[in-house]
Amino acid sequence: MFSYCADPDTLGTFRWFSCYLTNGVHWSFYLSFIKVLALLAVTAPVALGFGFAGAMAARSHFLPLSWLGKGYIAIVRGVPDIAFFLFFVIALDQAFEWTRHQVMCPEWTDPIRQGNDFIVCRAAKLPLGTAPEWVHETYGFLLAVITFSIVFGAFAANVLFGGMRAVPHAQLETAEAYGMTRRQTFWRILVPQMWVYALPGLSNLWMVLIKATPLLFLLGIEDIVYWARELGGTKTSKFTQYPHGDWRMWYFLFLLVFYLGMTRVSEIGLERLMQKLSHGQATSGGELLRKETTA
Amino acid sequence: MSCLQTIQDYGLRSIGIGERLLPKNDFTLCEQFTLIGSGMIWNVYFGIMALATGFFLATALALGKFSANKWLRKPSEWFIFLFRGSPLFIQFFFAYFFFLSLKKPYPMFDAFTSAWLGALIVLFLNTAAYTGEIFYGALRSIPKGDLEAADAYGMSGWSRFRRIVWPTMLRLAWPAYTNEAIFLFHATTLVYFSAFPAWQQRGDALYYASYFADKTFNPFVPYPILAFYFIVLTLVIVWGFGLINTHLNRHLPVAKQGKMKFRLNLAR
Numbered sequence: 217m218f219s220y221c222a223d224p225d226t227l228g229t230f231r232w233f234s235c236y237l238t239n240g241v242h243w244s245f246y247l248s249f250i251k252v253l254a255l256l257a258v259t260a261p262v263a264l265g266f267g268f269a270g271a272m273a274a275r276s277h278f279l280p281l282s283w284l285g286k287g288y289i290a291i292v293r294g295v296p297d298i299a300f301f302l303f304f305v306i307a308l309d310q311a312f313e314w315t316r317h318q319v320m321c322p323e324w325t326d327p328i329r330q331g332n333d334f335i336v337c338r339a340a341k342l343p344l345g346t347a348p349e350w351v352h353e354t355y356g357f358l359l360a361v362i363t364f365s366i367v368f369g370a371f372a373a374n375v376l377f378g379g380m381r382a383v384p385h386a387q388l389e390t391a392e393a394y395g396m397t398r399r400q401t402f403w404r405i406l407v408p409q410m411w412v413y414a415l416p417g418l419s420n421l422w423m424v425l426i427k428a429t430p431l432l433f434l435l436g437i438e439d440i441v442y443w444a445r446e447l448g449g450t451k452t453s454k455f456t457q458y459p460h461g462d463w464r465m466w467y468f469l470f471l472l473v474f475y476l477g478m479t480r481v482s483e484i485g486l487e488r489l490m491q492k493l494s495h496g497q498a499t500s501g502g503e504l505l506r507k508e509t510t511a
Numbered sequence: 512m513s514c515l516q517t518i519q520d521y522g523l524r525s526i527g528i529g530e531r532l533l534p535k536n537d538f539t540l541c542e543q544f545t546l547i548g549s550g551m552i553w554n555v556y557f558g559i560m561a562l563a564t565g566f567f568l569a570t571a572l573a574l575g576k577f578s579a580n581k582w583l584r585k586p587s588e589w590f591i592f593l594f595r596g597s598p599l600f601i602q603f604f605f606a607y608f609f610f611l612s613l614k615k616p617y618p619m620f621d622a623f624t625s626a627w628l629g630a631l632i633v634l635f636l637n638t639a640a641y642t643g644e645i646f647y648g649a650l651r652s653i654p655k656g657d658l659e660a661a662d663a664y665g666m667s668g669w670s671r672f673r674r675i676v677w678p679t680m681l682r683l684a685w686p687a688y689t690n691e692a693i694f695l696f697h698a699t700t701l702v703y704f705s706a707f708p709a710w711q712q713r714g715d716a717l718y719y720a721s722y723f724a725d726k727t728f729n730p731f732v733p734y735p736i737l738a739f740y741f742i743v744l745t746l747v748i749v750w751g752f753g754l755i756n757t758h759l760n761r762h763l764p765v766a767k768q769g770k771m772k773f774r775l776n777l778a779r
Contacts, residue, residue: 296697465608479596
């Protein structure tokens with residue numbers, strides 16, 4: 217990157233590192249941090265949406281729908297989340313390909329599962345064999361986002377379901393007394409009030425989501441873990457201008473610090489959000505705020 | 512080959528007893544059930560060992576964080592933040608490469624780079640931090656009256672801790688601790704997916720499940736089997752911890768004991 221980087225062997229320690237840390241592969245490493253942040257930015261709202269839908273389903277008076285919602289919430293409790301990650305990535309991929317296969321190749325007669333293979337017609341392949349590299353990467357990332365959203369949606373559904381139940385029942389009775397329909401009560405009374413009850417759970421969830429992002433590596437994405445392993449490994453002067461020993465420990469130490477920083481920043485941010493939401497609420501936090509302002 | 516034969520061959524495969532070669536093709540349902548179940552040995556081993564050792568460090572950490580002495584409080588706080596604030600997955604990676612670099616100058620660290628010890632240490636420290644935070648929360652909510660009563664009886668120091676503080680802390684923390692135990696067992700599945708190598712393909716349940724999923728390209732059989740095992744394991748934990756919970760609360764009137772409620776603490 218710098219003009220003096222042409223011959224790294226001659227450089228002093230500081231300059232050597234300034235060149236080493238800005239070479240091409242390191243930019244890929246830094247880019248993968250953006251990938252992680254993008255995953256967080258996309259997954260958090262989508263998972264919240266899934267969670268909201270799940271919690272609504274669980275509250276439903278229509279029994280099968282309520283079972284569906286409750287089942288969705290319950291299943292993630294008993295099974296390790298990483299198993300879900302590994303499962304959904306293949307399962308989703310096959311589900312998409314199978315659907316496309318049914319639509320695009322109706323004349324296909326061979327079974328799709330032949331022994332240990334999963335075979336769909338060429339047109340149904342996702343992404344198409346001819347697609348450029350970035351399509352493959354984007355598709356992989358998309359699968360990862362959906363997987364994360366499904367798993368964390370179930371966690372969020374659990375939290376929101378609890379939040380909805382924590383809203384004082386008298387509030388809902390009052391709404392009914394005013395002649396509101398069930399739908400109106402839900403949207404005008406229940407939903408605005410449930411957030412403050414759900415927020416501790418949701419903040420916890422956000423922390424867990426941050427800490428789950430390195431699992432992207434298991435889904436075959438070239439994320440920060442992948443690059444830390446790649447870049448940290450021993451390099452001889454045959455293959456690179458910057459030979460070094462096994463530095464993987466230091467790269468992972470850096471990731472550790474990165475995540476600690478993310479956690480700390482989130483903690484502070486969520487604390488502020490809680491303060492804001494507690495305003496005017498009939499909770500101990502809200503009461504504390506009221507006393508502070510009136511005193 | 513009968514299913515009984517398969518169980519004999521592969522039932523203890525994960526700890527190196529029985530058939531060495533894994534089945535290569537034409538996987539039967541029995542083989543998948545047996546091998547994944549055999550892998551559960553490792554999950555149970557990691558979980559129980561980490562819980563049993565982590566419990567004591569957790570108590571020490573909670574007392575440290577609760578202490579008025581800065582020199583005890585600050586290190587405990589930092590330790591808890593370090594292990595709760597970073598992903599377990601990264602901790603595994605870091606620990607593995609750390610032990611690997613220690614191994615070069617000091618060959619006695621050889622065992623630390625294998626999962627049975629290295630990963631166990633990480634899990635031990637990790638669960639100690641999470642449990643320490645739970646115990647700390649419980650320490651803070653010990654009813655004032657209990658401590659005043661202890662003072663009135665003339666208890667202090669060790670006897671106050673042994674008879675009043677510690678049992679009350681455990682009683683208050685137990686539901687959350689149960690939750691922690693469940694998620695610790697779930698977290699053990701990460702071991703063989705982080706850096707720690709599965710020597711001679713002796714892995715845990717998820718290792719074998721993903722082996723089958725990779726070979727058959729069909730995730731719909733091995734993962735539900737794994738889910739089945741883990742749901743059973745979760746139920747066993749809930750049952751076992753429930754027994755201890757009843758024991759801890761035995762002095763309370765039945766109405767006050769109530770049912771154990773689980774708060775979702777999720778993964779790490």
